[in-house]
Ligand SMILES: CC(=O)N[C@H](C=O)[C@@H](O)[C@H](O)[C@H](O)COP(=O)(O)O
């Protein structure tokens with residue numbers, strides 16, 4: 336069933352509070368510039384239970400100015416002497432992207448990418464990706480958001496590095512331009528120190544933006560926080576996936592291995608069952624314990640029939656047979672027994688009138 340707040344991220348995938356959380360395996364640039372590794376990561380994401388694989392698409396001269404491309408980038412995670420060389424090494428061509436898209440289609444997993452400039456929006460739109468991801472670096476890039484919105488595709492927008500005022504402006508813009516979108520809480524550090532995650536932002540977003548679906552794009556170590564994000568109401572979870580957390584590259588360390596990713600998905604699915612519904616009643620599985628240890632009203636002394644019952648007449652014990660439940664104490668006061676009851680004997684419901 337669809338409701339006004341549903342986010343249709345891909346045909347047949349409706350995100351709302353009743354449906355399973357949508358899990359995105361962010362391959363990003365963890366493929367090391369190697370299409371075979373990218374395919375292995377797609378396989379691993381599918382096997383781990385992700386709903387979707389995601390890459391990053393840039394047109395380098397659109398995304399960076401010349402000085403940024405010429406910036407020396409000599410650290411341990413660099414694939415070139417300058418940032419431009421490094422990024423070029425990691426950037427797949429449109430043909431590569433199409434090959435990966437068809438690979439993902441063949442194994443049955445949704446494929447998409449973040450568009451990091453307007454040229455890349457066009458590339459991904461032409462490839463007919465089911466949704467456009469806007470990474471945190473572009474969340475305050477309003478012309479890009481507006482341009483992406485004109486494509487009328489679902490949009491998933493991360494909010495790392497931004498303040499609430501900017502996120503509110505994004506929400507207002509998107510409501511006007513393309514209301515089928517979701518905002519993800521995100522902190523853009525690799526890995527994020529736990530004390531800076533502020534999962535409470537999910538609650539903040541839920542109250543600020545009550546008519547859209549909220550998600551979480553995590554860069555912390557381990558799976559616990561991302562699973563907890565689901566408990567707080569995140570309906571999309573995105574995590575980086577890697578074949579080896581020790582590989583060269585900025586994101587590997589804060590990525591999940593296929594084993595960890597699979598564990599996270601299982602934990603999310605288990606959690607979803609555990610979250611259940613806001614309904615408080617004795618559960619079928621509690622019956623054994625209730626029969627063994629549930630408390631009953633018993634006679635605190637020999638009680639004669641026909642005399643109004645008082646609090647002092649009654650004790651509460653685990654008793655056989657099981658009689659009036661303990662919580663019925665106040666409701667039987669002033670009523671009478673239709674037969675005498677021995678001290679320590681259970682008070683049975685059909686003996687009280
Ligand atoms: C904000 C943003 O785009 N973040 C992305 C998504 O999380 C990252 O994957 C970056 O592309 C990555 O960390 C950049 O690393 P380097 O600078 O070594 O290529």
Ligand SMILES: C=C(OP(=O)(O)O)C(=O)O
Pocket residue numbers: 390391449468469470471472493494495519521523552573
């Ligand atoms: C930067 C990206 O994501 P996030 O901001 O969610 O980490 C991205 O998807 O390219």
